[in-house]
Amino acid sequence: MTNNADLPKLIPAGPARSEIRASNSRFIASAAPSATVAAARAFIAGVRAEMPDASHHVYAYIVGHGATTTLSMTDDGEPPGTAGRPVMAVLKGSGLGDVALVITRYFGGTLLGTGGLVRAYGDAAKAVLAILPRAEKIDRRALSVTLPYAAYEPARRLVAAHAGSILEETFAADVWLRISLPLAEVAAFAAEIAEATAGHGRVEAS
Numbered sequence: 738m739t740n741n742a743d744l745p746k747l748i749p750a751g752p753a754r755s756e757i758r759a760s761n762s763r764f765i766a767s768a769a770p771s772a773t774v775a776a777a778r779a780f781i782a783g784v785r786a787e788m789p790d791a792s793h794h795v796y797a798y799i800v801g802h803g804a805t806t807t808l809s810m811t812d813d814g815e816p817p818g819t820a821g822r823p824v825m826a827v828l829k830g831s832g833l834g835d836v837a838l839v840i841t842r843y844f845g846g847t848l849l850g851t852g853g854l855v856r857a858y859g860d861a862a863k864a865v866l867a868i869l870p871r872a873e874k875i876d877r878r879a880l881s882v883t884l885p886y887a888a889y890e891p892a893r894r895l896v897a898a899h900a901g902s903i904l905e906e907t908f909a910a911d912v913w914l915r916i917s918l919p920l921a922e923v924a925a926f927a928a929e930i931a932e933a934t935a936g937h938g939r940v941e942a943s
Contacts, residue, residue, distance in 0.1 A: 746802045748772075748835040750872035755865040759857040761845025765791075766865035771837040774800050774807055784839040792844040795858060797825040802834035802874065815842075819854035827862035835874065838862060876920040879904070879943035883911050888934045895933065899926045915943055 749770040756765045767784050771777035777798040785794050797810035810821035820840070828838055840861045849857060884892055889912045896903055896914075899922040905915040918926055927940040 746874040747833050747871050748874045750870035753865050753869040757861050757864055760847040763843040764857055764861035765841040766861040768838045768865045768869050772835045777837040780837045781839055788841050791841045793842040795820040796839045797828050798837035799834055819851050820858045823855045823859035824862045827859055831866050877917050878920050878923055880916050881941045881943045882914040884934050884938035891933045895929050
């Protein structure tokens with residue numbers, strides 16, 4: 738039996754947009770990566786600002802993965818349960834985390850009814866998720882690295898070799914770096930820093 742904890746954590750690799758029509762109404766679905774609630778809200782606000790004349794901006798977002806998620810949705814004036822709920826259901830079924838989805842509706846003059854709205858919003862969500870690029874979320878850790886000046890260039894090469902990035906640098910009595918590394922690389926990186934500095938380098942949680 739597969740443990741869900743062993744499954745890759747999928748997130749959007751970039752934004753996507755698609756459009757469907759239902760009885761002359763346009764449903765424009767926009768999706769994007771959103772690693773924080775603030776990012777999700779900013780994306781939603783951006784879509785609203787881009788299409789201010791639309792009838793509705795229905796959204797749903799999932800920030801996080803598994804048991805540690807923050808979820809939110811809205812019907813934005815559509816009949817309760819006909820818009821945000823089907824969009825959230827499709828989003829949950831996708832297995833994605835850190836994702837925000839906005840469906841913008843331009844009313845076409847024909848009432849769709851409760852069932853028609855549920856289908857239209859669900860279909861619009863499915864359409865954009867079908868073309869949304871995906872990537873595996875890599876758990877990362879921020880680390881503080883203190884080392885002698887002579888080890889600065891070797892340390893920079895080691896950060897790059899372990900798929901890390903340097904966030905801050907300070908040059909004082911020693912060199913201090915704040916870096917971000919994939920969690921799986923931390924132990925090997927720390928061991929190689931110790932070897933490169935003959936034990937004089939320190940790697941600590943930041």
